[in-house]
């Protein structure tokens with residue numbers, strides 16, 4: 017199985033590395049516009065083959081899309097990241113043009129690929145990719161909810177002082193500082209609702225920390241995060257390539273689900289070899305429904321700014 021990752025920067029290279037060393041695909045192609053950059057990252061990853069014990073072939077290319085031909089999955093991470101104090105939404109002006117051009121180049125060489133969109137503002141970039149390519153909605157998946165949910169479980173594990181892998185939880189809604197919806201009501205510690213162990217105030221703090229999880233890291237690092245984002249993309253790609261049918265919150269095109277139409281936003285999905293195989297309808301309470309509608313309004317307003325590229 018072949019995966020192309022566009023953008024050999026922090027997230028793209030970390031994702032390629034995770035796909036290779038976890039043996040998720042037999043071949044990974046990294047591609048970037050910066051001369052020699054993707055080739056260098058690929059060579060560096062290949063030099064971990066014997067110490068990490070994998071056989072995935074990783075190659076790099078400077079803007080030559082013929083090298084990406086026949087990819088089963090393509091991941092778009094190209095574009096600029098935010099700096100401290102910025103929102104993801106402020107990236108739209110530069111990233112929209114990049115994502116649209118990249119998606120067209122990818123499809124010309126891999127007409128059957130499933131596209132995973134990572135570049136921010138991710139929900140709007142996912143919508144743009146869907147509209148610009150005209151591909152069926154099951155083949156366009158925005159990655160954000162997998163990352164936000166892993167941060168949610170990390171903060172829950174710290175508040176509970178319990179192992180993160182014993183915790184279940186999900187974040188839906190937009191992938192934005194104010195649009196994310198950590199579903200604290202449904203989170204559990206080995207099946208026991210976390211509300212049995214944490215007060216309302218403690219749960220509200222976990223939710224608030226989760227929502228600004230990306231901004232907190234951007235403040236600490238001076239640019240946005242890459243280890244958890246890269247690992248989250250690899251987790252999603254694994255579910256596609258190995259037909260794992262995991263339930264992962266992803267930004268996908270809605271046609272009536274969760275009361276929304278003509279929008280890409282985070283909802284729980286079954287992810288397998290056909291991409292989005294099912295959108296799972298979770299019964300939300302009134303407060304969660306109101307938050308989801310508000311989140312969708314904000315994402316839809318951002319989509320309105322795509323008129324110059326669509």
Ligand SMILES: NC(=O)c1ccc[n+]([C@@H]2O[C@H](COP(=O)([O-])OP(=O)(O)OC[C@H]3O[C@@H](n4cnc5c(N)ncnc54)[C@H](O)[C@@H]3O)[C@@H](O)[C@H]2O)c1
Pocket residue numbers: 022023024025026027028047048049050053093094095096097098104107111114117118133134135136138159160163191239240241242245
């Ligand atoms: N969805 C998520 O959960 C999530 C998580 C982390 C980062 N991101 C987003 O991913 C994007 C990348 O972040 P990063 O930290 O890797 O940034 P980065 O600057 O480290 O890497 C981006 C790379 O894209 C390349 N690039 C730019 N235009 C290109 C083009 N037309 N074709 C090919 N490559 C091109 C650049 O040369 C650079 O190497 C940002 O928009 C960031 O906000 C999203």
Ligand SMILES: O=C(O)C[C@H](O)C(=O)O
Pocket residue numbers: 097098104136163191229230231233234240241245
């Ligand atoms: O925070 C960002 O800008 C990058 C990414 O969306 C993240 O959540 O880490």
